[in-house]
Amino acid sequence: MAAVERKRVLVVFHSHEGNTRSLAENIADEIGADLSEVVPEKVVPSGPMKYFWGGSQVMMGRKPPIQPLSSDIGSYDIIFIGTPVWAWTYTPPISTLLKEHPFSGKKVALFASCEGGPGKTLEKMKEALKGNELIGEEWFFAPLKKDTEATLKRARDWARDLMIKA
Ligand SMILES: Cc1cc2nc3c(=O)[nH]c(=O)nc-3n(C[C@H](O)[C@H](O)[C@H](O)COP(=O)(O)O)c2cc1C
Structure with missing residues:
Protein backbone atom coordinates (compact mmCIF):
# COMPACT_ATOMS: atom_id res chain seq x y z
CA MET A 1 0.00 0.00 0.00
CA ALA A 2 1.35 3.46 -0.88
CA ALA A 3 2.27 5.66 2.06
CA VAL A 4 -0.08 8.60 2.65
CA GLU A 5 1.89 11.82 2.50
CA ARG A 6 1.50 13.81 5.69
CA LYS A 7 0.84 17.53 5.18
CA ARG A 8 3.31 19.88 6.81
CA VAL A 9 1.53 22.42 8.99
CA LEU A 10 2.92 25.58 10.57
CA VAL A 11 1.40 28.07 13.00
CA VAL A 12 3.17 31.42 12.66
CA PHE A 13 2.20 34.36 14.84
CA HIS A 14 3.11 37.71 16.32
CA SER A 15 2.18 38.53 19.90
CA THR A 20 -2.06 35.54 20.33
CA ARG A 21 0.80 33.37 21.57
CA SER A 22 -1.53 31.37 23.81
CA LEU A 23 -3.97 30.91 20.91
CA ALA A 24 -1.11 29.85 18.61
CA GLU A 25 0.35 27.42 21.14
CA ASN A 26 -3.03 25.78 21.72
CA ILE A 27 -3.77 25.52 18.00
CA ALA A 28 -0.34 24.04 17.24
CA ASP A 29 -0.67 21.58 20.10
CA GLU A 30 -4.15 20.51 19.00
CA ILE A 31 -3.23 19.79 15.39
CA GLY A 32 0.40 18.73 15.86
CA ALA A 33 1.80 21.70 13.91
CA ASP A 34 5.17 23.42 14.13
CA LEU A 35 5.16 26.82 15.81
CA SER A 36 7.10 29.91 14.81
CA GLU A 37 6.99 33.33 16.44
CA VAL A 38 7.47 36.58 14.54
CA VAL A 39 9.72 38.68 16.79
CA PRO A 40 10.39 42.32 15.92
CA GLU A 41 13.98 43.34 16.34
CA LYS A 42 12.96 46.43 18.29
CA VAL A 43 10.57 45.95 21.20
CA VAL A 44 7.39 48.06 21.32
CA PRO A 45 6.99 50.13 24.50
CA SER A 46 4.62 48.75 27.12
CA GLY A 47 2.12 50.73 29.22
CA PRO A 48 -0.26 53.30 27.69
CA MET A 49 2.45 54.47 25.25
CA LYS A 50 2.08 51.18 23.37
CA TYR A 51 -1.24 52.32 21.87
CA PHE A 52 0.23 55.53 20.54
CA TRP A 53 3.44 53.90 19.33
CA GLY A 54 1.83 50.77 17.87
CA GLY A 55 -1.08 52.72 16.35
CA SER A 56 1.25 55.17 14.64
CA GLN A 57 3.37 52.31 13.26
CA VAL A 58 0.21 50.91 11.65
CA MET A 59 -0.93 54.30 10.32
CA MET A 60 2.49 54.90 8.74
CA GLY A 61 2.43 51.47 7.10
CA ARG A 62 5.67 50.45 8.83
CA THR A 83 -1.99 38.42 14.74
CA PRO A 84 -3.10 40.80 17.46
CA VAL A 85 -5.46 43.51 16.15
CA TRP A 86 -3.78 46.92 16.18
CA ALA A 87 -5.78 49.92 14.99
CA TRP A 88 -8.34 47.57 13.37
CA THR A 89 -5.81 45.69 11.31
CA TYR A 90 -2.87 43.26 11.54
CA THR A 91 0.37 44.33 13.19
CA PRO A 92 3.44 45.83 11.47
CA PRO A 93 5.59 42.73 12.20
CA ILE A 94 2.97 40.63 10.36
CA SER A 95 3.20 43.10 7.45
CA THR A 96 6.92 42.39 7.34
CA LEU A 97 6.29 38.64 7.48
CA LEU A 98 3.84 38.77 4.56
CA LYS A 99 6.19 40.92 2.50
CA GLU A 100 9.40 38.99 3.13
CA HIS A 101 8.27 35.38 3.02
CA PRO A 102 7.13 33.23 0.11
CA PHE A 103 3.39 32.91 0.70
CA SER A 104 2.04 31.55 -2.53
CA GLY A 105 0.05 28.44 -3.36
CA MET A 125 -4.79 39.78 5.53
CA LYS A 126 -6.81 38.00 2.85
CA GLU A 127 -6.01 40.81 0.44
CA ALA A 128 -2.29 40.53 1.21
CA LEU A 129 -2.43 36.74 0.82
CA LYS A 130 -4.10 36.57 -2.60
CA GLY A 131 -2.65 33.61 -4.49
CA ASN A 132 -3.16 31.30 -1.52
CA GLU A 133 -6.19 29.19 -0.69
CA LEU A 134 -8.05 30.45 2.37
CA ILE A 135 -9.24 27.51 4.45
CA GLY A 136 -10.47 29.41 7.50
CA GLU A 137 -10.58 32.68 9.39
CA GLU A 138 -11.58 33.43 12.97
CA TRP A 139 -11.10 36.03 15.69
CA PHE A 140 -11.02 35.60 19.43
CA PHE A 141 -11.40 37.90 22.40
CA ALA A 142 -8.00 38.20 24.14
CA PRO A 143 -7.87 34.88 26.02
CA LEU A 144 -5.60 36.12 28.81
CA LYS A 145 -8.12 38.87 29.66
CA LYS A 146 -11.26 36.78 30.14
CA ASP A 147 -12.89 33.39 29.44
CA THR A 148 -9.45 31.85 29.02
CA GLU A 149 -10.44 28.21 29.03
CA ALA A 150 -13.51 28.61 26.80
CA THR A 151 -11.63 30.74 24.27
CA LEU A 152 -8.67 28.38 24.03
CA LYS A 153 -11.04 25.44 23.61
CA ARG A 154 -12.85 27.29 20.84
CA ALA A 155 -9.50 27.92 19.12
CA ARG A 156 -8.55 24.24 19.41
CA ASP A 157 -11.94 23.10 18.06
CA TRP A 158 -11.75 25.57 15.20
CA ALA A 159 -8.28 24.40 14.13
CA ARG A 160 -9.15 20.71 14.43
CA ASP A 161 -12.27 21.13 12.28
CA LEU A 162 -10.29 22.96 9.61
CA MET A 163 -7.69 20.22 9.51
CA ILE A 164 -10.35 17.58 9.02
CA LYS A 165 -11.64 19.44 5.94
CA ALA A 166 -8.23 20.58 4.59
C1 LIG B 1 -1.15 49.37 19.55
C2 LIG B 1 -2.40 48.59 19.90
C3 LIG B 1 -3.56 48.80 19.16
C4 LIG B 1 -4.72 48.05 19.42
N1 LIG B 1 -5.83 48.24 18.64
C5 LIG B 1 -6.92 47.47 18.84
C6 LIG B 1 -8.07 47.58 17.99
O1 LIG B 1 -8.11 48.37 17.03
N2 LIG B 1 -9.14 46.78 18.23
C7 LIG B 1 -9.16 45.87 19.26
O2 LIG B 1 -10.15 45.17 19.43
N3 LIG B 1 -8.07 45.72 20.08
C8 LIG B 1 -6.96 46.48 19.89
N4 LIG B 1 -5.87 46.33 20.69
C9 LIG B 1 -5.88 45.27 21.72
C10 LIG B 1 -5.20 44.00 21.21
O3 LIG B 1 -5.65 43.63 19.92
C11 LIG B 1 -5.48 42.82 22.14
O4 LIG B 1 -5.10 43.12 23.46
C12 LIG B 1 -4.78 41.57 21.67
O5 LIG B 1 -5.34 40.46 22.33
C13 LIG B 1 -3.30 41.63 21.98
O6 LIG B 1 -2.68 40.45 21.54
P1 LIG B 1 -1.26 40.01 22.10
O7 LIG B 1 -1.42 39.83 23.60
O8 LIG B 1 -0.95 38.74 21.41
O9 LIG B 1 -0.28 41.10 21.81
C14 LIG B 1 -4.71 47.08 20.46
C15 LIG B 1 -3.54 46.88 21.23
C16 LIG B 1 -2.40 47.63 20.94
C17 LIG B 1 -1.14 47.39 21.74
Whole structure:
Protein backbone atom coordinates (compact mmCIF):
# COMPACT_ATOMS: atom_id res chain seq x y z
CA MET A 1 0.00 0.00 0.00
CA ALA A 2 1.35 3.46 -0.88
CA ALA A 3 2.27 5.66 2.06
CA VAL A 4 -0.08 8.60 2.65
CA GLU A 5 1.89 11.82 2.50
CA ARG A 6 1.50 13.81 5.69
CA LYS A 7 0.84 17.53 5.18
CA ARG A 8 3.31 19.88 6.81
CA VAL A 9 1.53 22.42 8.99
CA LEU A 10 2.92 25.58 10.57
CA VAL A 11 1.40 28.07 13.00
CA VAL A 12 3.17 31.42 12.66
CA PHE A 13 2.20 34.36 14.84
CA HIS A 14 3.11 37.71 16.32
CA SER A 15 2.18 38.53 19.90
CA HIS A 16 3.08 41.59 21.93
CA GLU A 17 1.42 40.62 25.19
CA GLY A 18 0.87 36.88 25.02
CA ASN A 19 -2.76 36.52 23.92
CA THR A 20 -2.06 35.54 20.33
CA ARG A 21 0.80 33.37 21.57
CA SER A 22 -1.53 31.37 23.81
CA LEU A 23 -3.97 30.91 20.91
CA ALA A 24 -1.11 29.85 18.61
CA GLU A 25 0.35 27.42 21.14
CA ASN A 26 -3.03 25.78 21.72
CA ILE A 27 -3.77 25.52 18.00
CA ALA A 28 -0.34 24.04 17.24
CA ASP A 29 -0.67 21.58 20.10
CA GLU A 30 -4.15 20.51 19.00
CA ILE A 31 -3.23 19.79 15.39
CA GLY A 32 0.40 18.73 15.86
CA ALA A 33 1.80 21.70 13.91
CA ASP A 34 5.17 23.42 14.13
CA LEU A 35 5.16 26.82 15.81
CA SER A 36 7.10 29.91 14.81
CA GLU A 37 6.99 33.33 16.44
CA VAL A 38 7.47 36.58 14.54
CA VAL A 39 9.72 38.68 16.79
CA PRO A 40 10.39 42.32 15.92
CA GLU A 41 13.98 43.34 16.34
CA LYS A 42 12.96 46.43 18.29
CA VAL A 43 10.57 45.95 21.20
CA VAL A 44 7.39 48.06 21.32
CA PRO A 45 6.99 50.13 24.50
CA SER A 46 4.62 48.75 27.12
CA GLY A 47 2.12 50.73 29.22
CA PRO A 48 -0.26 53.30 27.69
CA MET A 49 2.45 54.47 25.25
CA LYS A 50 2.08 51.18 23.37
CA TYR A 51 -1.24 52.32 21.87
CA PHE A 52 0.23 55.53 20.54
CA TRP A 53 3.44 53.90 19.33
CA GLY A 54 1.83 50.77 17.87
CA GLY A 55 -1.08 52.72 16.35
CA SER A 56 1.25 55.17 14.64
CA GLN A 57 3.37 52.31 13.26
CA VAL A 58 0.21 50.91 11.65
CA MET A 59 -0.93 54.30 10.32
CA MET A 60 2.49 54.90 8.74
CA GLY A 61 2.43 51.47 7.10
CA ARG A 62 5.67 50.45 8.83
CA LYS A 63 7.29 47.10 8.13
CA PRO A 64 9.78 46.81 10.99
CA PRO A 65 12.71 44.40 10.75
CA ILE A 66 11.96 41.00 12.28
CA GLN A 67 14.28 38.31 13.55
CA PRO A 68 14.86 35.31 11.25
CA LEU A 69 12.00 32.78 11.57
CA SER A 70 12.71 29.42 13.14
CA SER A 71 10.85 27.71 10.26
CA ASP A 72 11.08 27.84 6.48
CA ILE A 73 7.65 29.01 5.29
CA GLY A 74 8.27 27.57 1.82
CA SER A 75 8.43 24.01 3.14
CA TYR A 76 4.88 23.95 4.62
CA ASP A 77 1.59 23.04 2.92
CA ILE A 78 -0.81 24.60 5.43
CA ILE A 79 -0.02 27.75 7.39
CA PHE A 80 -2.04 29.27 10.22
CA ILE A 81 -1.20 32.96 10.67
CA GLY A 82 -2.08 34.73 13.92
CA THR A 83 -1.99 38.42 14.74
CA PRO A 84 -3.10 40.80 17.46
CA VAL A 85 -5.46 43.51 16.15
CA TRP A 86 -3.78 46.92 16.18
CA ALA A 87 -5.78 49.92 14.99
CA TRP A 88 -8.34 47.57 13.37
CA THR A 89 -5.81 45.69 11.31
CA TYR A 90 -2.87 43.26 11.54
CA THR A 91 0.37 44.33 13.19
CA PRO A 92 3.44 45.83 11.47
CA PRO A 93 5.59 42.73 12.20
CA ILE A 94 2.97 40.63 10.36
CA SER A 95 3.20 43.10 7.45
CA THR A 96 6.92 42.39 7.34
CA LEU A 97 6.29 38.64 7.48
CA LEU A 98 3.84 38.77 4.56
CA LYS A 99 6.19 40.92 2.50
CA GLU A 100 9.40 38.99 3.13
CA HIS A 101 8.27 35.38 3.02
CA PRO A 102 7.13 33.23 0.11
CA PHE A 103 3.39 32.91 0.70
CA SER A 104 2.04 31.55 -2.53
CA GLY A 105 0.05 28.44 -3.36
CA LYS A 106 -0.38 27.64 0.34
CA LYS A 107 -3.50 26.74 2.24
CA VAL A 108 -3.83 29.48 4.85
CA ALA A 109 -5.97 29.92 7.96
CA LEU A 110 -6.06 33.32 9.66
CA PHE A 111 -6.76 34.19 13.27
CA ALA A 112 -6.72 37.36 15.31
CA SER A 113 -6.83 38.32 18.97
CA CYS A 114 -8.53 41.57 19.99
CA GLU A 115 -10.42 43.34 22.74
CA GLY A 116 -13.18 45.01 20.76
CA GLY A 117 -13.52 43.47 17.33
CA PRO A 118 -11.25 42.56 14.42
CA GLY A 119 -12.14 45.58 12.27
CA LYS A 120 -10.61 45.01 8.84
CA THR A 121 -7.85 42.70 10.08
CA LEU A 122 -8.98 39.51 8.38
CA GLU A 123 -10.08 41.25 5.15
CA LYS A 124 -6.72 42.98 4.85
CA MET A 125 -4.79 39.78 5.53
CA LYS A 126 -6.81 38.00 2.85
CA GLU A 127 -6.01 40.81 0.44
CA ALA A 128 -2.29 40.53 1.21
CA LEU A 129 -2.43 36.74 0.82
CA LYS A 130 -4.10 36.57 -2.60
CA GLY A 131 -2.65 33.61 -4.49
CA ASN A 132 -3.16 31.30 -1.52
CA GLU A 133 -6.19 29.19 -0.69
CA LEU A 134 -8.05 30.45 2.37
CA ILE A 135 -9.24 27.51 4.45
CA GLY A 136 -10.47 29.41 7.50
CA GLU A 137 -10.58 32.68 9.39
CA GLU A 138 -11.58 33.43 12.97
CA TRP A 139 -11.10 36.03 15.69
CA PHE A 140 -11.02 35.60 19.43
CA PHE A 141 -11.40 37.90 22.40
CA ALA A 142 -8.00 38.20 24.14
CA PRO A 143 -7.87 34.88 26.02
CA LEU A 144 -5.60 36.12 28.81
CA LYS A 145 -8.12 38.87 29.66
CA LYS A 146 -11.26 36.78 30.14
CA ASP A 147 -12.89 33.39 29.44
CA THR A 148 -9.45 31.85 29.02
CA GLU A 149 -10.44 28.21 29.03
CA ALA A 150 -13.51 28.61 26.80
CA THR A 151 -11.63 30.74 24.27
CA LEU A 152 -8.67 28.38 24.03
CA LYS A 153 -11.04 25.44 23.61
CA ARG A 154 -12.85 27.29 20.84
CA ALA A 155 -9.50 27.92 19.12
CA ARG A 156 -8.55 24.24 19.41
CA ASP A 157 -11.94 23.10 18.06
CA TRP A 158 -11.75 25.57 15.20
CA ALA A 159 -8.28 24.40 14.13
CA ARG A 160 -9.15 20.71 14.43
CA ASP A 161 -12.27 21.13 12.28
CA LEU A 162 -10.29 22.96 9.61
CA MET A 163 -7.69 20.22 9.51
CA ILE A 164 -10.35 17.58 9.02
CA LYS A 165 -11.64 19.44 5.94
CA ALA A 166 -8.23 20.58 4.59
C1 LIG B 1 -1.15 49.37 19.55
C2 LIG B 1 -2.40 48.59 19.90
C3 LIG B 1 -3.56 48.80 19.16
C4 LIG B 1 -4.72 48.05 19.42
N1 LIG B 1 -5.83 48.24 18.64
C5 LIG B 1 -6.92 47.47 18.84
C6 LIG B 1 -8.07 47.58 17.99
O1 LIG B 1 -8.11 48.37 17.03
N2 LIG B 1 -9.14 46.78 18.23
C7 LIG B 1 -9.16 45.87 19.26
O2 LIG B 1 -10.15 45.17 19.43
N3 LIG B 1 -8.07 45.72 20.08
C8 LIG B 1 -6.96 46.48 19.89
N4 LIG B 1 -5.87 46.33 20.69
C9 LIG B 1 -5.88 45.27 21.72
C10 LIG B 1 -5.20 44.00 21.21
O3 LIG B 1 -5.65 43.63 19.92
C11 LIG B 1 -5.48 42.82 22.14
O4 LIG B 1 -5.10 43.12 23.46
C12 LIG B 1 -4.78 41.57 21.67
O5 LIG B 1 -5.34 40.46 22.33
C13 LIG B 1 -3.30 41.63 21.98
O6 LIG B 1 -2.68 40.45 21.54
P1 LIG B 1 -1.26 40.01 22.10
O7 LIG B 1 -1.42 39.83 23.60
O8 LIG B 1 -0.95 38.74 21.41
O9 LIG B 1 -0.28 41.10 21.81
C14 LIG B 1 -4.71 47.08 20.46
C15 LIG B 1 -3.54 46.88 21.23
C16 LIG B 1 -2.40 47.63 20.94
C17 LIG B 1 -1.14 47.39 21.74
